[in-house]
Amino acid sequence: MANFYTDNPDLRHHLQHPLMKKIVTLKERDFTEADKYDYAPRDFEDAMDNYEKVLDIVGEICGTTIADNAEAVDHQGASCANGRAYYADATVQNLDVCRKAGLMGMAMPRRFGGLNFPITPYIMAADIVSRADTGFENLWGLQDCAETLYEFGSEEQRAKYIPRVCEGETMSMDLTEPDAGSDLQSVMLKATQKEDGTWVLNGVKRFITNGDSDIHLVLARSEEGTKDGRGLSMFIYDKRNGGVNVRRIENKMGIKGSPTCELVYKNAPAELCGSRRMGLIKYVMALMNGARLGIAAQSVGVSELAYREALQYARERRQFGKAIIEFPAVAEMLAVMKAKLDASRTLLYETARFVDMYKIYEDIARERQLTADERAEMKHYSRLADALTPLAKGLGSEYCNQNAYDCIQIHGGSGFMKDYACERIYRDARITSIYEGTTQLQVVAAIRHVTTGNYLNLIRSYAEQGFGGDLAPLAERLAALTEKYAAAVAEVTEANNSAYLDFMARRLVEMAGYLIMAYLLLLDAKTDESFKKSAVVYTNMVAAEITKHAEFISSFSPEELKAYNIN
Amino acid sequence: MSFNIIVLAKQVPDTRNVGKDAMKEDGTINRAALPAIFNPEDLNALEQALRIKDANPGTTITLLTMGLPRAAEIVREAIYRGADAGIVLTDRPFGGADTLATSYSLAQAVKKFGNYDLILGGRQAIDGDTAQVGPQIAEKLGLPQVTYAEEILGVADGKITVKRRLEHGVETVKAPLPCVVTVNGSAADCRPRNAKRLMKYKNAASPSETAKLPEAIAARVAANPELQIAEWGAAYVDADPEQIGLPGSPTKVKAIENVVFTAKESRRLDNDDAQIEELVKELIANHTIG
Numbered sequence: 001m002a003n004f005y006t007d008n009p010d011l012r013h014h015l016q017h018p019l020m021k022k023i024v025t026l027k028e029r030d031f032t033e034a035d036k037y038d039y040a041p042r043d044f045e046d047a048m049d050n051y052e053k054v055l056d057i058v059g060e061i062c063g064t065t066i067a068d069n070a071e072a073v074d075h076q077g078a079s080c081a082n083g084r085a086y087y088a089d090a091t092v093q094n095l096d097v098c099r100k101a102g103l104m105g106m107a108m109p110r111r112f113g114g115l116n117f118p119i120t121p122y123i124m125a126a127d128i129v130s131r132a133d134t135g136f137e138n139l140w141g142l143q144d145c146a147e148t149l150y151e152f153g154s155e156e157q158r159a160k161y162i163p164r165v166c167e168g169e170t171m172s173m174d175l176t177e178p179d180a181g182s183d184l185q186s187v188m189l190k191a192t193q194k195e196d197g198t199w200v201l202n203g204v205k206r207f208i209t210n211g212d213s214d215i216h217l218v219l220a221r222s223e224e225g226t227k228d229g230r231g232l233s234m235f236i237y238d239k240r241n242g243g244v245n246v247r248r249i250e251n252k253m254g255i256k257g258s259p260t261c262e263l264v265y266k267n268a269p270a271e272l273c274g275s276r277r278m279g280l281i282k283y284v285m286a287l288m289n290g291a292r293l294g295i296a297a298q299s300v301g302v303s304e305l306a307y308r309e310a311l312q313y314a315r316e317r318r319q320f321g322k323a324i325i326e327f328p329a330v331a332e333m334l335a336v337m338k339a340k341l342d343a344s345r346t347l348l349y350e351t352a353r354f355v356d357m358y359k360i361y362e363d364i365a366r367e368r369q370l371t372a373d374e375r376a377e378m379k380h381y382s383r384l385a386d387a388l389t390p391l392a393k394g395l396g397s398e399y400c401n402q403n404a405y406d407c408i409q410i411h412g413g414s415g416f417m418k419d420y421a422c423e424r425i426y427r428d429a430r431i432t433s434i435y436e437g438t439t440q441l442q443v444v445a446a447i448r449h450v451t452t453g454n455y456l457n458l459i460r461s462y463a464e465q466g467f468g469g470d471l472a473p474l475a476e477r478l479a480a481l482t483e484k485y486a487a488a489v490a491e492v493t494e495a496n497n498s499a500y501l502d503f504m505a506r507r508l509v510e511m512a513g514y515l516i517m518a519y520l521l522l523l524d525a526k527t528d529e530s531f532k533k534s535a536v537v538y539t540n541m542v543a544a545e546i547t548k549h550a551e552f553i554s555s556f557s558p559e560e561l562k563a564y565n566i567n
Numbered sequence: 568m569s570f571n572i573i574v575l576a577k578q579v580p581d582t583r584n585v586g587k588d589a590m591k592e593d594g595t596i597n598r599a600a601l602p603a604i605f606n607p608e609d610l611n612a613l614e615q616a617l618r619i620k621d622a623n624p625g626t627t628i629t630l631l632t633m634g635l636p637r638a639a640e641i642v643r644e645a646i647y648r649g650a651d652a653g654i655v656l657t658d659r660p661f662g663g664a665d666t667l668a669t670s671y672s673l674a675q676a677v678k679k680f681g682n683y684d685l686i687l688g689g690r691q692a693i694d695g696d697t698a699q700v701g702p703q704i705a706e707k708l709g710l711p712q713v714t715y716a717e718e719i720l721g722v723a724d725g726k727i728t729v730k731r732r733l734e735h736g737v738e739t740v741k742a743p744l745p746c747v748v749t750v751n752g753s754a755a756d757c758r759p760r761n762a763k764r765l766m767k768y769k770n771a772a773s774p775s776e777t778a779k780l781p782e783a784i785a786a787r788v789a790a791n792p793e794l795q796i797a798e799w800g801a802a803y804v805d806a807d808p809e810q811i812g813l814p815g816s817p818t819k820v821k822a823i824e825n826v827v828f829t830a831k832e833s834r835r836l837d838n839d840d841a842q843i844e845e846l847v848k849e850l851i852a853n854h855t856i857g
C-alpha cells in the first residue's frame with residue numbers, strides 16, 4: 001500500500017523547518033483552543049504531530065484510491081448534460097474519500113468546522129494530491145476559495161458558507177470571460193441591484209474550473225457604465241438558488257477530470273462579498289495569490305510524479321545488457337529532474353511559510369490591534385510572499401513541464417505510446433504554466449522585486465547564513481553569480497528604458513529565482529545530507545543559465561530591440 | 568432504531584508484501600519483518616458496521632480483537648474511521664490458540680460484553696486463511712450466521728438482510744438478530760481515517776499502553792473514558808483455562824515446509840499464434856490453468 005507522504009522524506013524535511021514553531025504558535029494563538037475543541041493541539045509538538053498524522057492520511061488516500069483512479073478519470077473525463085457538469089465516476093469516489101477523511105476546509109478556523117491548519121501543511125497536502133491526480137488537485141484545492149470568503153466576507157457569510165465547504169461542498173472562482181482572460185479588467189458579467197437591495201447576475205463566464213461547484217465566487221460588473229477594474233465587485237453565488245447553467249465543458253488536452261465550464265447566468269441571485277468596486281483590485285488579487293501558490297504546489301506534485309516514473313522506468317528498462325540508468329546521458333537527465341524538483345519544492349515551502357506568517361498576523365489583526373513589531377513583521381513577510389509567489393508558480397510550473405518532457409524522453413518509444421502514465425503526466429503538466437496567470441504574467445508580477453532590490457536582499461540574507469565544509473565552494477560560486485545578477489540588474493535599470501526592461505524582465509526574474517532556489521537547496525543540504533547532490537547539480541545548472549543570461553544582457557544593445565518587433 | 572454492533576478484527580502481519588526475510592529458518596513467520604496491519608476483510612466488515620451506524624444514528628460500534636497488547640493499534644485505527652470503542656482480549660494464557668480456542672475466547676468476551684444486536688467480522692484473516700473463527704463463534708453463542716456477505720442491505724424489525732457473494736452468483740438472505748455476519752473482501756472498501764477523529768483520539772490507549780505514556784498524556788487518558796481502550800484477560804471473561812491457548816487447541820502443527828519457487832526449466836517462445844496456442848493447450852492439459 002503506497003503512502004505518498006511517508007514514501008517521500010523530503011516532505012517531512014520541509015514541514016520541520018525552524019520557522020514552523022513561530023507559525024504554529026501564532027496560528028494556534030498559544031494553543032488556547034485546546035479547551036474548546038477536542039481535536040485542537042495543546043502545544044507545538046502536539047500540533048506538528050497532528051499535521052504529520054493527517055498528512056499520513058492524505059498520503060494513504062493519494063497513494064491508493066486517488067492514484068489508482070487517475071487513469072480511469074483521464075479516460076472517462078468530465079461530461080456535460082442538461083445544463084450540468086458531471087465528474088467521472090472515479091472522481092466522485094475521490095471526492096467522497098476526501099470528504100470522509102475530513103480533508104476539506106483544512107485551513108479554515110475550527111469555529112467553522114475546519115482543521116485550522118496553517119497554509120504550509122495544507123500546501124503539502126496539495127503537493128501530495130497533485131502527484132496522485134493532477135486534475136483532481138484542482139477540485140480539491142479550490143477549497144482555498146474559502147480563504148478569500150473568510151478574509152472578505154461578512155461574519156454571516158462565513159458562518160453560512162464555510163461550514164459547508166468543510167463538510168465537502170466544492171467551490172469555484174468565476175473570473176474569466178470570452179473577452180476577459182488575462183485581462184480581467186474587461187469583465188462584463190453584469191450585477192444588478194434590485195429594489196430590495198439584493199443582487200442578480202447576468203452574462204457568461206468561460207474557462208471556469210469546476211464551474212458547476214456548490215459555491216461560486218464571481219467577479220462581476222456592479223457599476224453600470226464603468227469599463228475598468230474599479231467597476232467590478234465580488235459576489236457569492238449559491239448553486240442551491242439556481243440561475244446558472246453549464247452551457248458546455250471544454251475538451252481539454254489534460255486534467256480531463258476537472259470540468260472546465262462555460263457558464264450562463266440568468267438572473268442568478270447572488271450576495272455581494274465585501275465592498276463594491278473592490279472585486280478585482282483587492283479580492284481577486286488575494287484570491288489569485290492563493291491560487292498561484294496552489295498551482296505552484298500542483299506543479300511540484302507533477303514534477304515528483306514525472307521524476308518517479310522516469311526513475312522507475314530507467315531502473316527497469318535494460319538495453320545493451322544493462323539498465324538504462326547506467327548510461328551517463330540518462331543518469332544526468334534524472335539528476336537534473338531531481339534537482340529541478342527539489343529546487344521548486346524548497347521554494348514552494350519557503351513561499352508557503354512566508355504566506356503563513358503574514359496571513360496569520362492579518363487574522364490576528366481581526367481580533368486585536370497588532371503591536372508595532374508585529375505590524376513590521378507582517379509587512380516584511382507580506383512583501384516576501386508577494387515576491388516569491390510568482391517565482392514559485394512561474395518557475396515551478398516551467399520545471400514541471402520540463403520534467404514531464406524528460407519523463408517521456410527517458411521512456412523512449414514507449415513514452416510516446418498511451419501505455420505509460422508519462423503521456424498523461426505530459427498532458428496534465430502543460431496547463432500549469434498557463435492558468436492562474438501565464439509564466440509571462442508571473443514575470444510581470446515579479447519584475448518589481450528585481451528593480452526594488454527585494455530579491456537581491458533576500459539572496460544576500462541567505463548568503464549571510466554561512467556555509468561550511470563541502471558546501472563552502474558552492475556558496476562561493478553562488479556569491480559570484482549573485483554579483484553577475486546584480487550587475488545585470490544595474491545595467492538594465494540604469495538605462496531607464498521601460499521597453500528594454502520589459503524585454504529583459506524574464507531573464508532577470510529567472511536569474512533571481514535560480515539564485516534563490518540554489519541558496520535554499522544549500523540551506524536544505526546544511527540540515528539534511530540528502531539534498532547535497534541536488535545542491536551540486538542545481539548550482540552547476542544555474543551557473544550556466546545565469547552566465548548565459550548575463551552574457552545576453554551585457555552584449556545586448558537596446559537598439560536591437562527593433563529586430564524583435566516583427567509586427 | 569439504533570444497534571449495538573461488535574466488530575471482530577485481527578491484527579495480522581502484512582502477508583501481501585512478503586520479502587525475502589518473511590520466514591525464519593525454522594519456517595515460522597518472522598513477524599518483525601512484516602508490518603502489522605488491520606486484517607483487510609475485517610476492514611470491510613467495519614465499513615458495513617459504519618454504514619449501519621450512518622443510517623441509524625445512536626448505533627454504537629465496538630471493536631473486539633484478540634492478540635498481543637499492541638493490537639490496541641487496530642482499535643485506534645477503527646476509532647479513527649468511526650468506531651466508538653474497543654476491547655483488546657489479551658493475556659498470556661490465550662497464546663498459541665488455534666481457531667477453536669480463539670473462537671471460544673472471543674465468544675466468552677462477547678458474552679461478557681452482553682447487550683449486542685449484531686456481530687460482524689471479516690471472512691478470514693490473511694495470516695491463517697481458515698475462515699473458521701466467525702462461524703465457530705456463532706455456533707458457540709447459538710446464533711444464526713451469514714457468511715460471504717458482500718453488502719448489508721438493511722437492518723429493520725429485528726432482521727438483517729444480507730447480499731452474499733457466492734462462487735457462481737449472489738444470494739440475498741434474511742436472518743433474525745442477533746446474528747453473526749462474516750464479510751467478503753469484495754464488499755465496499757473501508758472509509759479512510761478521519762482527520763478530526765484522528766486528532767481527537769490519537770492518545771486513546773489501553774491500560775498497558777497508558778502505563779508507558781508521558782504523565783500529562785496518561786492523566787488525560789485517565790480523565791477521559793472516550794480515550795480508554797479496554798483490556799480484558801482470561802479470568803475477566805470467565806474463560807476455562809483448558810479451553811484457551813495451547814491447551815485448548817487440538818490443532819497441532821506437524822511440520823512446516825518452506826517452499827521456494829525456483830524456475831527449473833525455461834523455454835523461449837516466439838511471438839506467434841501457433842506457439843502461444845501450443846503453450847495454452849499444454850497449460851490446460853497439465854491443469855496449470857483452466
